Amino acid sequence: MSAPDTAPLAEARGVTKRYGATVALADGRLTVRSGESHALVGRNGAGKSTLVTLLTGLQAPDAGEIRFDGASAPPLVDRDAWRRKVACVYQKPTVVPELTVAENLFINRQPTGRGGLISWRRLREEAAALLDAWDVRVDPGARTAELRVEDRQMVEIARALSLGARFIVLDEPTAQLDNREIERLFTRMRTLQDSGVTFLFISHHLQEVYEVCQTVTVLRDARWITTAPVADLPRSALVEAMAGESVTGGALSREPVAAHAPVVLAAHGLTSGAYRDIDLSVRGGEVVGLAGTSGSGKIELAESFAGLHTPTGGSAELDGRALPFGDVRAALTAGVGCVPRDRHEQGLVPRMTVGDNTTLSVLDRLGRFGFVGTGARRALAGELVARLGIRTEGPGQPVSDLSGGNAQKVVMARALARDPRLLVLINPTAGVDVKSKESLLARVDSAREDGTAVLVVSDELDDLRRCDRVLVLFHGRITAEHPAGWRDHELIASIEGVDHG
Structure with missing residues (x-):
């Protein structure tokens, strides 16, 4: 067994997770060392989200083990212990937009004064001190809804750090950022790393992995494939590990648009x-x-x-x-x-089915006098599912059950349904x-x-x-x-x- 000072900060050992007949994770492995930025990559459905769910204590693995600093993870019911270990900043912000930065930082643990009432002065002072300690340049009195996306992310990170966590999972943090904002986020990540913060970085943008991460772990088909230093893994090899096959690139060969085209x-x-x-x-x-x-x-x-x-x-x-x-x-x-x-x-309309979502734009063509023909809708939905290669149990499956890639194909299918x-x-x-x-x-x-x-x-x-x-x-x-x-x-x-x- 590793000595305490050399034990991984976070570790998943052969974890598995099933949801009914679906194997969401068959062999999840991850070893994150203190102070690094570790990338977790894989195609949608590879098991990344499931592994994060287990790493953050939202669910327990069916088999295998989650460990922190060489010791077993806390019981699921001990939420405070989990918050001291790990936090996840999701693509969708979890801050309350109508509250101020200070209120979000200390939500459900506001400092109190006489009579047990909230001390707003202390709240502002402690928020300012916390933001200053982690070099987060945000006004503690600002409404969170008015912040830029990157600043909302930093508020979430600061909140996690204030609880004692030094392991932060960033789930697609650059999805809504432009190039300048991404570079600022990466600069802040490097500064926090220097202060002892460790990141698990999840992204579909592989160039970002090479820019900000030191180690990368690849999942494919719910299984661990490889973990390697980023510097030792060429982009082509990384894509091949994710896809399970050789992926070639190059310029597309196409004829120019005719000058007489309308x-x-x-x-x-x-x-x-x-x-x-x-x-x-x-x-x-x-x-x-x-x-x-x-x-x-x-x-x-x-x-x-x-x-x-x-x-x-x-x-x-x-x-x-x-x-x-x-x-x-x-x-x-x-x-x-x-x-x-x-x-x-x-x-997307998340409570509706794949078929309903794909045909929303053409309901007027699927019936008369305001009535939609069920058979016509089912036939068109099936055609669109096949045309876009949407991986689904069928048009009747809830769209909320789909992976991100297949959900986006549903949106594309609806856009194409009217032959625009x-x-x-x-x-x-x-x-x-x-x-x-x-x-x-x-x-x-x-x-x-x-x-x-x-x-x-x-x-x-x-x-x-x-x-x-x-x-x-x-x-x-x-x-x-x-x-x-x-x-x-x-x-x-x-x-x-x-x-x-």
């Missing part, structure tokens, strides 16, 4: 609070990317075409007809399909595994071949490589255009504003 989308002088004087066009069978930082206006512009916002000036036409703004249903009827930026909040003339995709592969990502991007190629105009908004360079050209927005204006074949450093320079003074 213009499907044309925008003239579009202006709003987020963007200004936007002129752009997308031809049938053309894929155009929109790139930029989170404050560039790219998402708001794309959402305007999908009917979510109304510009204050300018106009747009779809197939020569005025595009309706501020009305999602009217945009849908006009021929716009959309994969929104957040599948959880905007894309314009397909607007906003962060279409966010939070999905490598194989699902490739499947989703293949749908972009299919839409292109069908003559659909496609607009892709993404922070992922791999998503933008599918585009015939990429427009870069900087502070609300289009400042650069890159034809297919651009090099990473050229596009990144435009996104960061390096090449426009």
Whole structure:
């Protein structure tokens, strides 16, 4: 047995977990050393979430053991003991948005004064001291809802550290951050590591693993595959370990869009609070990317075409007809399909089935006089499930049961169900595994071949490589255009504003 000072900070030894007939984890192994950033990667369904559930004491393994500092994990009922060991910062924030930072930091353990009443002065002072101790530069009196995503994450980390935890699980922490915010998060992680904090970093963005982590563990098909120093594992070998097969990359071979192809989308002088004087066009069978930082206006512009916002000036036409703004249903009827930026909040109805979710956009075509034909809906849902390769027990399965990649395919299926003339995709592969990502991007190629105009908004360079050209927005204006074949450093320079003074 290892000496106490050399024992792993956190360890999972051959843990298994079943939910009925489903084997969620067959052989989970993890060894995290103190002071490191350890990546946990794998395709959706590989067992990552289940392992985190066991590591954080939300459930007990059916077999195997969880250990901290060389000793067995606390009993599940001892929540305070678990909070002193480990905390998880999820992709969805767990802070209470209407409370202040200070109130969130000390929720359910506020300092009290005479008569057992909360001492608001002490609460503010202790919150300020805690934030200062961990170099979290946030106003303790600010409403948490008003904070940037990265600052909300740091508040959650500070809350966990105040309880004594020095092992923090970060679950897809960069999913809603732009490049600058990601770099700031990584800088803060490195600072906290220097102070003795250890991270388990879960991400589908493999480049981030190489940037911020020292060790990586791969799960596949609910089993441990490998653990290795990041520096010793080439990206191709990491992807192969995740996928179970050799994954090759390279530029896509495709014919350029014909010059005589009809213009499907044309925008003239579009202006709003987020963007200004936007002129752009997308031809049938053309894929155009929109790139930029989170404050560039790219998402708001794309959402305007999908009917979510109304510009204050300018106009747009779809197939020569005025595009309706501020009305999602009217945009849908006009021929716009959309994969929104957040599948959880905007894309799915979690209590409905896979079949219901995939066909929501075409109910008017599945019956007459307001009645929906059950057989027609079932047939179309089955066709869409097969077309998108959605792994499901059938159209009747609740969509909430699906992995992230398959849930995103459901959102894509609904966007394609009406055979749109314009397909607007906003962060279409966010939070999905490598194989699902490739499947989703293949749908972009299919839409292109069908003559659909496609607009892709993404922070992922791999998503933008599918585009015939990429427009870069900087502070609300289009400042650069890159034809297919651009090099990473050229596009990144435009996104960061390096090449426009």
